[in-house]
Amino acid sequence: MAQVALNQLRGMILYEFRMHWRRRPLLIMTLAFTLITVAAVLIAGDSLLKPNDLDVSTYNRVVTAYAIFTTWMPLGIGLVFILPVMVADTIPLDRQHGVRDLLDSLPVSRAVYLTGKLIGTWVAVLIGVGVGLFFCALVWRLRAGAFDVGKFAEMAIFGAGAIAVLNSSLGVLLAVGQPSRRRAIVVVTGFLTLFIFVLPLLMNNWDLRGSFNNETLNPIRIPIINYFMFNVQAEAGLGSNNPALLVSAAVVRDTILVGLVEIAVIWALAWGWLRWRGDRA
Amino acid sequence: MKAILEKPAGIMAAMNLPMNTLKTVLFYLLALGLGGFLISCAPRDFNLMLAETRPLAQVVALGLGLLALWCLVNAAWIFAQRPRQVAWRVSVQLVGWIGMVAAFGGVWVLAAGDGDAPYALPIAGAARAIESIVPLVLAIQAALIFSPDDEPGLEVLLAAPRPASWLLLERLGILFVSQVVVVVAGVILCRFAEPDLDVLLTLVTWLAPAVLLMAIATFVTIRSRVAMFGATIAGMVWFVFAFFRAGLLPGMPTFWPLNLLLPFIWAFNPYLQPGDVPMGDYWINRVIVLGLGVGLLLLTVRQLRDEEQLLAGSRSSKGNNR
Numbered sequence: 001m002a003q004v005a006l007n008q009l010r011g012m013i014l015y016e017f018r019m020h021w022r023r024r025p026l027l028i029m030t031l032a033f034t035l036i037t038v039a040a041v042l043i044a045g046d047s048l049l050k051p052n053d054l055d056v057s058t059y060n061r062v063v064t065a066y067a068i069f070t071t072w073m074p075l076g077i078g079l080v081f082i083l084p085v086m087v088a089d090t091i092p093l094d095r096q097h098g099v100r101d102l103l104d105s106l107p108v109s110r111a112v113y114l115t116g117k118l119i120g121t122w123v124a125v126l127i128g129v130g131v132g133l134f135f136c137a138l139v140w141r142l143r144a145g146a147f148d149v150g151k152f153a154e155m156a157i158f159g160a161g162a163i164a165v166l167n168s169s170l171g172v173l174l175a176v177g178q179p180s181r182r183r184a185i186v187v188v189t190g191f192l193t194l195f196i197f198v199l200p201l202l203m204n205n206w207d208l209r210g211s212f213n214n215e216t217l218n219p220i221r222i223p224i225i226n227y228f229m230f231n232v233q234a235e236a237g238l239g240s241n242n243p244a245l246l247v248s249a250a251v252v253r254d255t256i257l258v259g260l261v262e263i264a265v266i267w268a269l270a271w272g273w274l275r276w277r278g279d280r281a
Numbered sequence: 282m283k284a285i286l287e288k289p290a291g292i293m294a295a296m297n298l299p300m301n302t303l304k305t306v307l308f309y310l311l312a313l314g315l316g317g318f319l320i321s322c323a324p325r326d327f328n329l330m331l332a333e334t335r336p337l338a339q340v341v342a343l344g345l346g347l348l349a350l351w352c353l354v355n356a357a358w359i360f361a362q363r364p365r366q367v368a369w370r371v372s373v374q375l376v377g378w379i380g381m382v383a384a385f386g387g388v389w390v391l392a393a394g395d396g397d398a399p400y401a402l403p404i405a406g407a408a409r410a411i412e413s414i415v416p417l418v419l420a421i422q423a424a425l426i427f428s429p430d431d432e433p434g435l436e437v438l439l440a441a442p443r444p445a446s447w448l449l450l451e452r453l454g455i456l457f458v459s460q461v462v463v464v465v466a467g468v469i470l471c472r473f474a475e476p477d478l479d480v481l482l483t484l485v486t487w488l489a490p491a492v493l494l495m496a497i498a499t500f501v502t503i504r505s506r507v508a509m510f511g512a513t514i515a516g517m518v519w520f521v522f523a524f525f526r527a528g529l530l531p532g533m534p535t536f537w538p539l540n541l542l543l544p545f546i547w548a549f550n551p552y553l554q555p556g557d558v559p560m561g562d563y564w565i566n567r568v569i570v571l572g573l574g575v576g577l578l579l580l581t582v583r584q585l586r587d588e589e590q591l592l593a594g595s596r597s598s599k600g601n602n603r
Binding site: 023024025028042043077081082085086088089096180181182185186189190193197198201202 | 390
């Protein structure tokens with residue numbers, strides 16, 4: 001029984017992966033952040049080359065900080081604001097295209113269906129982001145010379161990877177009950193607006209500085225964004241040491257863990273909703 | 282000669298790639314290369330002040346203003362000739378009430394805030410609530426209102442006597458009117474929140490960014506066939522200009538190569554404020570922003586004329602054979 005479920009899951013993941021790459025949004029998001037980063041490196045041109053009066057380790061730290069910053073800026077914005085909306089139609093499209101009744105008549109459980117959709121989206125997004133980041137790192141290596149690959153990989157895994165998994169899950173699961181792509185976009189955009197802007201503003205009494213770094217449930221995942229935006233700069237001696245912006249690694253870890261719990265809860269709610277609707281039908 | 286011309290198409294067909302894709306890729310590569318070349322030629326310390334860019338802005342404003350006027354007169358003339366062709370009820374049902382409620386809710390939340398407080402949201406406060414929220418909601422709605430990939434029965438719709446462009450403009454018109462209602466209600470709300478509010482200016486300032494963002498959302502949606510592209514691109518434009526307006530004024534400190542563009546951004550910044558530049562320049566900016574919006578809508582309508590492109594996402598065969 002478990003083997004059958006695993007085979008179904010594998011099939012769904014493969015199918016969903018292909019579907020995401022056949023639609024254009026993921027491809028365009030990957031290309032957009034890669035091109036923006038590569039253009040920034042090429043435009044910076046000779047200013048990236050090591051000055052004679054700078055020692056190698058300092059130069060290495062500075063180039064690493066620049067590499068992470070220039071990659072993280074466009075990628076972070078894409079993962080926070082665009083990715084959830086981009087994958088929102090993953091489940092609603094089945095109903096829009098009229099294949100949902102067919103899927104319901106097959107011996108595929110709701111849990112397998114939902115998990116397959118989710119993991120398929122993760123695989124598609126992570127491969128896209130991974131390939132884009134590899135290309136960006138390659139261009140940095142060729143243009144500016146050696147930089148700390150470990151730090152860059154840390155950003156790729158705990159920054160980009162974590163937010164990609166958390167926010168793509170939000171996009172897929174929040175729109176689970178919607179009948180069409182249009183409704184899915186409206187619902188996910190509404191949720192994002194509520195959680196990113198409205199609630200933090202009302203709760204923090206309009207002080208954006210407020211407690212953003214403690215808002216582990218906010219889809220912006222501010223602690224992760226700030227960690228790779230400002231901590232890396234401060235470590236290289238480039239940015240300010242404003243304590244309101246600097247985040248400890250423990251808070252980043254907590255944000256990822258809380259985000260995973262959040263996704264698990266929303267997954268359970270989505271599964272419950274699918275089951276309730278199925279029973280009613 | 283004919284054989285030579287046909288050869289690339291044959292190679293492309295053998296590689297299972299459409300000729301148009303190659304043309305598009307080559308066009309973008311050429312544009313990128315040219316852009317990169319021009320940027321590399323420009324001096325690093327390039328800087329212009331507002332007074333130096335004003336004559337250019339005036340010429341552009343005149344051109345775009347005339348274009349916008351021509352479009353509006355034409356649209357009014359066509360509408361006057363076929364007033365019975367408008368299916369108001371269906372369009373009103375399609376537009377729905379969610380956008381109006383969302384926009385009014387957003388205005389309410391923002392009007393309660395203080396945009397001048399340190400670290401506050403720059404778009405908060407009664408004076409900016411309407412012009413910040415209404416254009417964004419309008420743009421998202423405009424992106425969703427007609428996307429070829431999501432339109433049920435597109436082929437039947439294109440075969441009907443009412444052209445697709447008419448359908449789009451009709452829906453956009455309803456959307457626009459629905460948001461005008463929100464603006465009027467929002468102005469009353471903001472007047473209560475801030476008794477010193479300049480009501481006339483608040484009623485006018487939202488118009489230009491609303492038309493531009495609506496046009497960007499519609500253009501990108503029709504061009505890409507996917508509503509979420511239109512919504513996200515319009516959202517990004519809104520985010521950049523609404524949040525970073527103050528940093529995009531002429532003379533602000535910036536970095537290369539943005540300094541090549543910065544002296545000109547004020548002219549087409551949809552969120553320029555009356556206090557940012559002299560009042561005459563502010564109205565030049567409004568005309569340019571409005572003209573850009575109307576021009577983009579015109580381009581969108583032109584795209585809708587090619588039924589084959591709209592249906593299959595490919596260029597018309599008539600166009601290829603020419």
